[in-house]
Amino acid sequence: MNSKLRKEHRLKAFVTGAAGFIGSNLVDRLLADGNVVVGFDNFSTGRRDFLQSALSNPNFNLIKGDTLNFDELMQAMRSCDFVFHLAANADVRFGPDHPERDLQQNTVATFNVLEAMRKSAIDRIVFSSTGSVYGEATIIPTPEDLPMPIQTSLYGASKLAGEAMIQAYAESYGFKTWTFRFVGVLGERYTHGHVVDFYRQLSADPRHLKVLGNGTQRKSYIYVQDCIEGILHAINASSEKVNIFNLGTDSFCTVKDCIKWITEELALQPVISFGTEDRGWIGDNPFIYLDTNKIRALGWSAKLTIEESIKRTVRYLKTDSDVVTSKK
Amino acid sequence: MNSKLRKEHRLKAFVTGAAGFIGSNLVDRLLADGNVVVGFDNFSTGRRDFLQSALSNPNFNLIKGDTLNFDELMQAMRSCDFVFHLAANADVRFGPDHPERDLQQNTVATFNVLEAMRKSAIDRIVFSSTGSVYGEATIIPTPEDLPMPIQTSLYGASKLAGEAMIQAYAESYGFKTWTFRFVGVLGERYTHGHVVDFYRQLSADPRHLKVLGNGTQRKSYIYVQDCIEGILHAINASSEKVNIFNLGTDSFCTVKDCIKWITEELALQPVISFGTEDRGWIGDNPFIYLDTNKIRALGWSAKLTIEESIKRTVRYLKTDSDVVTSKK
Numbered sequence: 001m002n003s004k005l006r007k008e009h010r011l012k013a014f015v016t017g018a019a020g021f022i023g024s025n026l027v028d029r030l031l032a033d034g035n036v037v038v039g040f041d042n043f044s045t046g047r048r049d050f051l052q053s054a055l056s057n058p059n060f061n062l063i064k065g066d067t068l069n070f071d072e073l074m075q076a077m078r079s080c081d082f083v084f085h086l087a088a089n090a091d092v093r094f095g096p097d098h099p100e101r102d103l104q105q106n107t108v109a110t111f112n113v114l115e116a117m118r119k120s121a122i123d124r125i126v127f128s129s130t131g132s133v134y135g136e137a138t139i140i141p142t143p144e145d146l147p148m149p150i151q152t153s154l155y156g157a158s159k160l161a162g163e164a165m166i167q168a169y170a171e172s173y174g175f176k177t178w179t180f181r182f183v184g185v186l187g188e189r190y191t192h193g194h195v196v197d198f199y200r201q202l203s204a205d206p207r208h209l210k211v212l213g214n215g216t217q218r219k220s221y222i223y224v225q226d227c228i229e230g231i232l233h234a235i236n237a238s239s240e241k242v243n244i245f246n247l248g249t250d251s252f253c254t255v256k257d258c259i260k261w262i263t264e265e266l267a268l269q270p271v272i273s274f275g276t277e278d279r280g281w282i283g284d285n286p287f288i289y290l291d292t293n294k295i296r297a298l299g300w301s302a303k304l305t306i307e308e309s310i311k312r313t314v315r316y317l318k319t320d321s322d323v324v325t326s327k328k
Numbered sequence: 329m330n331s332k333l334r335k336e337h338r339l340k341a342f343v344t345g346a347a348g349f350i351g352s353n354l355v356d357r358l359l360a361d362g363n364v365v366v367g368f369d370n371f372s373t374g375r376r377d378f379l380q381s382a383l384s385n386p387n388f389n390l391i392k393g394d395t396l397n398f399d400e401l402m403q404a405m406r407s408c409d410f411v412f413h414l415a416a417n418a419d420v421r422f423g424p425d426h427p428e429r430d431l432q433q434n435t436v437a438t439f440n441v442l443e444a445m446r447k448s449a450i451d452r453i454v455f456s457s458t459g460s461v462y463g464e465a466t467i468i469p470t471p472e473d474l475p476m477p478i479q480t481s482l483y484g485a486s487k488l489a490g491e492a493m494i495q496a497y498a499e500s501y502g503f504k505t506w507t508f509r510f511v512g513v514l515g516e517r518y519t520h521g522h523v524v525d526f527y528r529q530l531s532a533d534p535r536h537l538k539v540l541g542n543g544t545q546r547k548s549y550i551y552v553q554d555c556i557e558g559i560l561h562a563i564n565a566s567s568e569k570v571n572i573f574n575l576g577t578d579s580f581c582t583v584k585d586c587i588k589w590i591t592e593e594l595a596l597q598p599v600i601s602f603g604t605e606d607r608g609w610i611g612d613n614p615f616i617y618l619d620t621n622k623i624r625a626l627g628w629s630a631k632l633t634i635e636e637s638i639k640r641t642v643r644y645l646k647t648d649s650d651v652v653t654s655k656k
Binding site: 095096099100103107108111114115118135144145146147148149150151152153154156157158160161164165167168169171172173242282 | 423424427428431435436439442443446463472473474475476477478479480481482484485486488489492493495496497499500501570610
């Protein structure tokens, strides 16, 4: 996206999950590009300090509210013309402990966003989906048009439901929609996932690290700024009613690689105990690697490698004392 | 399914939508096979007279309740060991007029059924899905493992969400699940869809018939008893965690064919006025024809042709005066 927009090309962007990891980085970028931004967050996991810089910008307005409260949501978005719907329950691993959470926070909340848009005559939406919608993919690297997959997590199912409703809104009401299926996202303000789990363990005890699964799980990651650049690039370069893109780097690593890079960055040599299973938990996907040819054909590509993303994340974690003490 | 079951092989079946078209036919069949059945219906579109025969059977218990009322649902199913979840909003055409209906009655209701099962330790479910989950299919006849489709209706999206949650429950909690993607179902107690729309028009004015779309839309249909036989055959012949089958006849017809057979059966020769579009409404699919090789490989096949199904449906409609006067 051009960083010097003429006024008539500015977005009036509504960002749900604005105080979250990806959301707050997106807000900063949209503001840096000269757009007007309304941030919306219920602060269940979002952090006000992530928006410290944004809050000093006159083009930014932060509204505390919940996507499950339709009136709050509709009131908050009414001056906007483009929605970035990032708010979600992103907890894959503990989904089976509270199945209603994915339904409500991902599926029903996305419906509310779509309905509020329809009633406010806003017709452009970016949706943060996930490679988890591919379940245990039958083709790797996995393209967007994989044979209809079997869902293996409540999280993946709830995001697929969100994607499906967005497509139906595009057909029924003329919405223009961009859905991005992410691999794991890393970088500044990352607070949730196995890199932070490992970091917390090593903060508490630098000599030992306990790993769920046998360490052979293969995963792909993307750096948060590459992810945001990919989103903004794609919304300018594609204009179907329904645009769907995988978003990831063109490589993968094992959990063992990941541990190696984390411990290198921390200059630690812990004793590592692995599990015996080839996956860490029910619904854990032993191999995530998305085919990103579709978005790369538009001229975008990830700049950071997975190793650089992980090391940069660890450097960030060292500066964020809240991450170690927080249980979120 | 064997019609002479030993007692230990009897199902204690819980049927949602038991007073509906397919539901009431399924109830009759399950009872005829010697199973115990609890029927559950909110009677929003279901009809008590469809269960007249079942109600005289001591193995049948009818409970009025709503799948959106979790406590009612859970209380009603507690003695059962197998769920047939047929209750749904099946109105594709008017979906865009009330988008919340598909979300609530299909997606959220299916979640409630799954949660009530989990909390009651019931782990087998049949789910009535639809060929609409294929959107405008890119492969025809359409196999179950089509490349991930784009949804074109709120109905299809809501059913896909139901399928996805069922798959996640299979993985997360060890459910055994059978999902059937139907073409249009016809036969006795059919009360909803374009055959009845045409029948109503011709009852009001036998000389004129107005058709949405240009009549070239191609659709496939299945006779309700063939559909039920397919379901019962598949649950005995397949035992994966997740079993998904298309269910239809091995042919299709045009709307014009359909009109020809209806008017033949009624011995009418109306003046027919067609629309100009190749589809009847937003989200109408101009060509539905499912590949049924997967279920036919298990030894099932449809006995009635589409022509026979349509003519049999018209003969039924002549006996059901409620259909003509009802707006449902």
